[in-house]
Amino acid sequence: MTSTAAVIGSTGLVGSHILSTLLGLDTFKxxxxxxxxxxxxxxxxxxxxxxxxxxxxxxxxxxxxxxxxVVFSALGTTRAQAGGIANQWKIDHDLNVELAKAAHSAGVKTFVFVSSAGTRGFLSSSVPYSKMKVGVEDSIKSLDFDQAIILRPGLILGKREVEPTGGPLLNTVVRGLGKIAQGAQDFLGQEAEVIGRAAVRASVLASEGKAPSKYWVLEASDIVKLGRDEWKA
Known part of the structure; x- marks a missing residue:
């Protein structure tokens, strides 16, 4: 079975890997x-x-x-790049919600959104970044797609064109943990390539009727499983 896909955020760190993964698969024409x-x-x-x-x-x-x-959204920015929290909200929340609604109205069956880990934690309701992600997740769920897939990666490991403050150091620390205990790295952060592959693999499984639920949430361990441990090019 062949499919078509759309990627929003295709020039970003995770989105570029989603795109390259899709382009490499015969499944997508x-x-x-x-x-x-x-x-x-x-x-x-x-x-x-x-x-x-x-x-x-x-x-x-x-x-x-x-x-x-299927539509994939890995769209997101940082407060610094956006020029403040209000502008970041317009991209990370408002635009993502608008795109999800447009996809649903157009008849898209599957919507995949790259969210973030820890957004529903104890203090998340008071953290603007968490509120953005939760708001998008809830909007996608309310739209009732035939299949919705939410990925919640930890620290996204990889080189960005514009590095956030402390980003390279965090990458080094988390990857260093992987040399001691791979499980520690897998819990805290995942490679952008692995996240991209997991997003695509989850969409393929969903198209084959193998998604565990209509609203499928992939946490860090699921991302590592689909995007690295069980990945077959």
């Missing part, structure tokens, strides 16, 4: 992206829409005909 700049990946299967105005992204997504079988 066409992959669409909507982004401010062209993804680095190239393929005859890639249909890239470059749009600097993010307010037009939802309509770009809705205009894909026929609608993609």
């Amino acid at each position: 066409s992959i669409y992206t909507v982004s401010r700049r062209h993804p680095k990946a190239e393929s005859p299967k890639l249909v890239a829409a470059v749009e600097a105005d993010t307010t037009k992204w939802a309509s770009n997504l809705s205009s894909i005909t026929p609608p993609p079988s």
Whole structure:
């Protein structure tokens, strides 16, 4: 069975790995992206829409005909890059919700969202970042897709084009733990490539009727299992 997919956030750390993974699989015949700049990946299967105005992204997504079988959103930014928490909220929360609604209205069956670990912890209700992620997760659930998949990775390991403060150091520390006890690293952080693969693998399993539930949440251990331990290229 062949499928089509759309990736939002395809130029980011995790999104770029989702895109490259999709392009490498015969299962997917066409992959669409909507982004401010062209993804680095190239393929005859890639249909890239470059749009600097993010307010037009939802309509770009809705205009894909026929609608993609699955939409992946790894869209996100940092407070520093956005220029404050209010602007970050517009991207991490508002735009993600708008895109999910557009995908549902267009008839997309499966929606995959890369969220974050710990967003529903004891103090999460008072942390803006957690509130953003929880709000998107809840909106996706309320839309009642045929299949919704939420990934909750820990620290995302990998080199970003714009490194957040302390990012390289955290990467080094967590990867260092992996040399002592791999389980410690797997719990705290996952490689971006592994997260990307897990997102794609989960969508394929869902298309085969093998998802454990209609609203499937993958925590760190699930991500490592699907994206590394059981991954077959």
